[in-house]
């Protein structure tokens with residue numbers, strides 16, 4: 001089970017680019033020490049930081065993170081891969097298009113929209129959100145963190161890149 005935002009897609013760069021443009025700031029993901037983005041933006045923005053997530057076209061235009069597509073294709077040949085993503089519902093259609101366009105071998109039929117990832121059947125979750133990592137690992141299954149400053153307090157295996165994640169998975173299921 002693979003998360004989409006900030007794991008497959010680089011949401012933060014484009015989200016922050018739009019915020020920085022409008023509020024004359026220089027926010028980057030390195031500044032986010034916890035999940036609540038509103039704590040790291042200018043007060044005049046505050047919770048409006050989340051309004052960007054409802055802008056048409058935002059999710060459709062996101063760039064893949066380095067090696068995400070290549071590694072997913074290799075892993076897809078050996079494992080059952082599902083993309084499990086949670087977002088504002090207005091983004092669902094764009095996310096379906098993104099998967100069809102960039103990951104046709106996975107396709108929209110293996111795309112699951114879920115806020116409760118711990119309730120989905122699967123052996124392993126690769127995610128960046130602290131609540132998803134904690135909830136999934138609490139079920140006794142393996143949650144792997146894509147390393148970001150905002151999830152460093154979560155005590156699960158973590159990787160800094162897709163190539164590192166590929167090594168982790170190959171080691172976990174070596175010989176199978």
Ligand SMILES: [Mg+2]
Pocket residue numbers: 003004005006007127128129
């Ligand atoms: Mg995410």
